[in-house]
Amino acid sequence: MPRGAPSTPANAPAAAPDSGLSPVLLTRARLLAAEHAKLSDRLAEAFDAKVAKRAGEIAPVTTVLKEWESANESIAELKSLLEQPETDEELRSLAIEDLESSREALPTISDRLKKSLIPRHPFADLPCLVEIRPGAGGDEAGLFAFEMLRMYTSFCSRRGLRPTILKQDVEDGAAEDRLTEAVIEIEADGAYDIMRTESGVHRVQRVPATETKGRTHTSAVSVMVLPSFPESGSGLDSALNFEDPTSDYYIDPQEVRVEKMRAGGAGGQHVNKTESAIRLTHMPTGTVVSMQDERSQQANRRKAWQILRAKIAEARQEAREQELVQLRRGAMGGVARMGRGDKIRTYNYGQSRCTDHRSGITIHNLDGVLDGGDGLETVMESVRTWMADREVEAMVVEERAEK
Amino acid sequence: MPRIPTATLVRAYQENSLLPLLLKECRSLDSARNELRWLRERALRDSPSSSRLAPGARLGWRTRLRSMCRQRSQGVPLQYILGDQPFGDLEILCRRGVLIPRPETESYTYEAARLVRQMALEGGGNSTDPTSATRPLRILDLCTGTGCIALLLHALLAPHFKHMQIIGIDLSPIALNLARKNLDHNVRREALHRRARADIQFHRADVLGRKASSIPAVEEILSHYALKSGLADISVPAPRIDLLISNPPYISTSDFRNGTTARSVRLFEPRLALVPPVGFMGQDGDRSEDVFYRRILDLSLKVHAQVTVLECGDIMQADRVVEMHRTMTGGSRCNFNVEVWPTTEQDLAAHGFHPQDGSRCVIIHGGRDG
Numbered sequence: 048m049p050r051g052a053p054s055t056p057a058n059a060p061a062a063a064p065d066s067g068l069s070p071v072l073l074t075r076a077r078l079l080a081a082e083h084a085k086l087s088d089r090l091a092e093a094f095d096a097k098v099a100k101r102a103g104e105i106a107p108v109t110t111v112l113k114e115w116e117s118a119n120e121s122i123a124e125l126k127s128l129l130e131q132p133e134t135d136e137e138l139r140s141l142a143i144e145d146l147e148s149s150r151e152a153l154p155t156i157s158d159r160l161k162k163s164l165i166p167r168h169p170f171a172d173l174p175c176l177v178e179i180r181p182g183a184g185g186d187e188a189g190l191f192a193f194e195m196l197r198m199y200t201s202f203c204s205r206r207g208l209r210p211t212i213l214k215q216d217v218e219d220g221a222a223e224d225r226l227t228e229a230v231i232e233i234e235a236d237g238a239y240d241i242m243r244t245e246s247g248v249h250r251v252q253r254v255p256a257t258e259t260k261g262r263t264h265t266s267a268v269s270v271m272v273l274p275s276f277p278e279s280g281s282g283l284d285s286a287l288n289f290e291d292p293t294s295d296y297y298i299d300p301q302e303v304r305v306e307k308m309r310a311g312g313a314g315g316q317h318v319n320k321t322e323s324a325i326r327l328t329h330m331p332t333g334t335v336v337s338m339q340d341e342r343s344q345q346a347n348r349r350k351a352w353q354i355l356r357a358k359i360a361e362a363r364q365e366a367r368e369q370e371l372v373q374l375r376r377g378a379m380g381g382v383a384r385m386g387r388g389d390k391i392r393t394y395n396y397g398q399s400r401c402t403d404h405r406s407g408i409t410i411h412n413l414d415g416v417l418d419g420g421d422g423l424e425t426v427m428e429s430v431r432t433w434m435a436d437r438e439v440e441a442m443v444v445e446e447r448a449e450k
Numbered sequence: 451m452p453r454i455p456t457a458t459l460v461r462a463y464q465e466n467s468l469l470p471l472l473l474k475e476c477r478s479l480d481s482a483r484n485e486l487r488w489l490r491e492r493a494l495r496d497s498p499s500s501s502r503l504a505p506g507a508r509l510g511w512r513t514r515l516r517s518m519c520r521q522r523s524q525g526v527p528l529q530y531i532l533g534d535q536p537f538g539d540l541e542i543l544c545r546r547g548v549l550i551p552r553p554e555t556e557s558y559t560y561e562a563a564r565l566v567r568q569m570a571l572e573g574g575g576n577s578t579d580p581t582s583a584t585r586p587l588r589i590l591d592l593c594t595g596t597g598c599i600a601l602l603l604h605a606l607l608a609p610h611f612k613h614m615q616i617i618g619i620d621l622s623p624i625a626l627n628l629a630r631k632n633l634d635h636n637v638r639r640e641a642l643h644r645r646a647r648a649d650i651q652f653h654r655a656d657v658l659g660r661k662a663s664s665i666p667a668v669e670e671i672l673s674h675y676a677l678k679s680g681l682a683d684i685s686v687p688a689p690r691i692d693l694l695i696s697n698p699p700y701i702s703t704s705d706f707r708n709g710t711t712a713r714s715v716r717l718f719e720p721r722l723a724l725v726p727p728v729g730f731m732g733q734d735g736d737r738s739e740d741v742f743y744r745r746i747l748d749l750s751l752k753v754h755a756q757v758t759v760l761e762c763g764d765i766m767q768a769d770r771v772v773e774m775h776r777t778m779t780g781g782s783r784c785n786f787n788v789e790v791w792p793t794t795e796q797d798l799a800a801h802g803f804h805p806q807d808g809s810r811c812v813i814i815h816g817g818r819d820g
Contacts, residue, residue, distance in 0.1 A: 217483075307802025314808025315554050315763050316701055316724050318712045321528045322481045323553060323802075339480070342488055343536030344553055 068115075068157050069443050072164060076112045079164075083109040107163045115156045122149050165438045168240060169364060170274035175239035176213065176357045177231045177272055182248060184266020187255040189225035191394075192268045194417060195249065196229045199242075202419030208235045213350050214340055230354060232275060242272045244430035247389055253396030263397060267390070273357035274364075289356055295367075296360040303355070304328040307344075327351045334358050371441075392426070401426060406433040468516065471523035475714060485528055489518050492532050525714040538602040540641050543632050547624040549723035551598040554809040555697050555761060557801040559599050561791060562759045563606040565813070566693050569756060570610070586613035590753070592657050592668065592696040592746055594618035595723055597629030597650075599695055601636055604646045617675070618652040619668055622722060626652050657698065658730060658745055668749055694755040698742035699726045700763045705739075736774070739763070743771045747778055750814065758814040765790065768810040775814060787815040 086102040089095070125146040128134055134142070179195050181188030196215075203210035214230040233242065249268045254261055276289050276296070289296045308324040324339035325347045336358070338351040392403045394413060401416040402409045406429035415422030454473055462469035462479055469482050472489075476482040493515040518531050529535040529544040536542070537551045538559070544550050566587070587607065591600040600618040607614060620626050629652045636642040659667035701724045705711055715724070726741045736744055743760060750758045762768040768790045775788055791813050792798050798805055 305800040307800065309799070309802050309804045309808075311804050311807045313705075313710050313712075313764070314804070315552055315761065316549065316697075316699075316809075317705065317710055317715065317763065319527050319529075319550055319552070319715050319719070321476070321485060325802075339484060340487075341536075343539075344556060345539055346536065 068160065071443050072161060072439070075442075076108055076115075076160060076164060079105045080109045080112050104167075108160070111156065111160045111163050115153075115160050118149055118153050118156055122146060122153070125149065161439050162435055164442065165435055168243065170243075170360070171240040172237055173239045174232070174234045174236060174275040174277075175242050175272055176275045176354060177233065177242055177245065177270065178354075179226065179229045179231075180269050180271075181226060182267035182269050184251075184264065186225060186257055187251075187264050188266040188268055189227065190255065191251045191266060192226040192229070193224040195268055195270065196226060196231065198417050198419045198423065199231055199245075200419070202423055203231070203233055205419060206241075208233050208238055208241075213354070214338060232353075234275070239272065239274050241427075244427045244434065245270050246272045247391030250390050250393045251396070252393060271361065273354070273361045275353060276356050276360070289360070295363060296356070298329065298356060298359055302330050304330060305348075308339075323347055325351050327355050329355060329359060332359065332362065334362075403430055406430050468519045471519040474523045475525060475528075485522065486519070488528070488532065489522070490515055493518065525717055527714055527718055530718065537598045538605060540598070540601055540605060540632075540636050541639060542596050542598045542601070543628060543635055544596065545624070545628055546718070547720050548622070548628050549595045549625075549719055551596055552809075553802065554811075555599065556602070557803075558697075558759055558761055558791075558811045559602045559695070560606070561811075561813070562693060562695050562757065563603055565757050565759075565815070566603075566607060567610055569692070586615045587611045587693075588691050589614070589616045589693045589695065590668075590672075590691045590749075590755075591616065591618045592694070592749075593698045593723070593742070594620045594629055594652065595622075595625050595697070597625075597632045597652060599697065600629070600650055600652075601632060601642060601646070603693075603695070604650055605636075605642055608643050608645065608649075614649045615675070616650045617671070618650065619655045619657060619671065620652070621654065621656055621665065622720070623654060625723075626654055657696075657742060658727070660730070669752070672753065691750075691753040691755045693757045693759070694746070694750050694753065695759045696742075696746050697761040698746065699724050700739055700742065700761070700767060701725050702737065702739035703728060705763075737770070740767065740770055740774070744774060744778075747771075747775050751778065756815070758812075760812045760814075762810050762812060764808065765806065765810050768812050771812045775812075785816050789813050 083102060083105045086098050086105075089098055090102060125142045128142050129139060129146070177199055179192050179199075181192040184191075196212075200210045200212070211232045211234070212229065213232045214228065215226065216228045217225055247270065249270060250265060251268065252263055252265050255264050258264060288294050289298065291297060292299075304327070306326045306328070308322060308326075310320065312318070321342065322339060323342065323344040324337060325344070326335065326337040328335050334355060336351045336355045338347040338354070341347045341350065389404075391405055392401065394401050394416070396413065398411075399413045400409055400411050401413055401422065403426050406426075408426055408429040410416055410422045410426055412422050416426060417423075454477065458479060459470055459473065462473050462482065465483075466486060468486060469479070472482040472485050473479070476485055493511040496511075496514065521531050522528060527544075527550055529550045530546055533545075534541050534543050535551050537556055542551050566589075570587075589600070589603055591597075591603070594600055597618050600616045604614065604616055618629055620629065633642070633646060633650055633652075637644060637646055653671045654665060655668045655671050656663050656665040657668055659669070699722070701711055703725060706716060706721070706725050711724070726739055728738060730738070730741050743762075746760060747758075749755075760771060762771055772788050772790065775786070779786060789812070790810050792801055792803050792810070795805075797803075803810075
């Protein structure tokens with residue numbers, strides 16, 4: 048398959064492949080390694096699920112830190128060996144070779160260490176829901192929303208993620224390929240982490256099928272990636288267990304108004320209605336979810352709850368992140384973070400390109416992106432790297448501010 | 451029935467040529483679209499994907515879909531075309547000759563299960579309490595039809611009760627046959643626990659207890675159970691029942707004909723399950739559509755039912771049943787707590803009931819003899 052070569056634009060943030068690590072990060076890594084050692088000692092005495100979990104989380108930092116330290120040590124040793132005048136020529140040439148390879152390996156190790164220090168997203172291990180809604184642009188936005196739905200379902204199928212369409216609403220009177228809203232469920236654990244690069248506003252520039260004068264239109268489709276909580280929260284730790292009132296993601300059922308479609312006229316045996324629409328309203332936030340796709344009342348109810356929980360959890364997480372940004376803003380010199388309301392990507396048909404505005408990557412093979420293939424994968428990967436870099440930056444700023 | 455606006459028909463046609471066929475029964479575009487999707491999914495699912503048949507057989511799904519839509523436009527209920535209806539988490543098979551389960555009945559069944567659990571939790575420690583190991587929880591479902599109520603109750607209550615005995619009664623052999631099929635079908639789908647095969651029994655009996663008929667009355671079936679379970683007191687004609695539940699025929703002959711009953715129901719669903727027999731002599735000037743309730747209330751008193759849940763056609767009928775119960779118990783309401791459900795604004799909205807129109811059920815608590 049032909050694949051557009053990703054170009055690196057001038058304004059892309061530098062990958063910073065320096066072997067040096069900021070002292071702040073290094074201190075943090077050492078602290079975590081010390082904590083890990085302590086936890087391992089405790090685990091040797093008696094097993095504790097909580098301790099084991101924490102130890103497991105920070106184990107990668109410890110491992111990579113060890114690698115980083117041993118690489119630095121060997122560089123120092125080799126250097127001192129070269130400085131000693133009694134070293135013979137044969138050994139000297141070997142040492143030079145070793146020093147070079149060690150120096151080459153160091154940036155990669157530093158990079159891995161940086162990434163291992165990034166706190167995992169609280170929803171990273173969860174399955175997810177992807178909500179697609181047309182924004183500005185009328186019919187054309189609805190048409191493109193349908194194409195995005197296809198893009199993501201085939202992306203998931205290619206990666207063996209088994210997407211299910213939970214909800215697919217079409218515009219009144221319009222053909223089936225004009226969406227008003229769709230929700231895809233991706234049941235695989237960790238799907239949230241894979242898909243979270245996609246949240247935001249996607250812009251399309253093209254001559255719509257409905258356009259008679261050949262003008263290019265710009266319309267927008269908004270995508271939201273939401274965490275999907277397993278039906279029974281019992282398998283999760285209490286922070287994510289939505290049934291636990293102390294959890295951040297708990298929803299008090301008292302605060303949710305449940306309404307089923309209620310028609311007047313005769314009921315019971317007199318009639319035989321086949322629809323079973325349900326609407327949930329989370330009263331404190333005004334979040335509304337309605338569901339009518341299934342024949343089963345129970346299935347509609349479950350799906351509606353699943354989407355409502357996902358929306359509330361994402362909104363609460365977003366609010367928390369926003370708070371952090373407010374705290375950091377002073378230190379970072381007013382650099383705002385990309386929110387879900389920001390334009391994140393442009394699909395330009397005329398130039399057959401796809402540009403992501405966060406990582407700055409441009410792919411010159413639009414079809415390879417829209418069919419959910421390698422093109423899309425490349426774009427998403429570049430955003431993942433971009434996100435990790437932002438996290439590291441923020442971490443450095445934060446730790447400096449604390450001093 | 452109001453005419454469908456031409457504009458809606460045109461729009462439906464432009465969207466999909468099959469939609470206008472469905473619009474006849476669905477009356478709204480949203481609902482027609484849903485039905486079209488369900489029918490299409492089924493047509494595709496039933497396609498022989500493994501090509502034991504000639505190549506090209508897979509193309510047959512379009513033809514099949516069109517013929518299903520035609521049937522629907524003639525008023526054939528969707529559930530008879532698809533062959534099933536979801537009921538709770540169960541899949542209830544539907545066949546001509548047996549009433550299709552309704553969403554209201556589903557709500558009543560959930561409410562009944564909730565009450566039974568609540569009762570068991572409150573009555574903890576009592577020797578007759580059904581959570582004890584010695585005495586099973588006993589449920590009697592009269593006019594069981596597809597068996598949907600009996601089966602859903604098992605699905606909902608089996609996790610909480612070690613021993614259960616659910617008896618489903620119907621007059622129609624077609625219904626009993628289908629109810630047994632549904633039991634088997636849902637055990638296979640693992641929507642029901644395997645023990646349901648032992649816990650649930652379906653029997654043929656005449657709920658009205660007409661003397662002339664050769665079919666046994668409900669009491670005969672129950673006394674058989676009393677003997678089998680070796681109850682100490684054989685003089686008690688029937689074992690105690692924890693929950694008596696029923697969705698009996700309750701449509702009056704006039705409501706069946708005057709348009710209150712939907713055409714599709716009238717033409718395709720069994721009259722036996724909808725309209726009580728004409729000419730059955732009720733007592734005390736009961737209306738002919740209410741004759742089942744007096745018999746069932748009488749049974750409920752005989753078996754000391756702890757909870758009785760009776761589906762009714764509308765609020766007026768529910769009120770008549772409440773009044774009937776009051777006179778039958780001699781006005782002594784102290785042992786009973788009788789209510790029409792749902793009544794509160796919240797219950798009505800949450801279960802999709804209209805504030806005035808549509809079905810209701812009567813719930814009777816109590817019947818303790820001391």
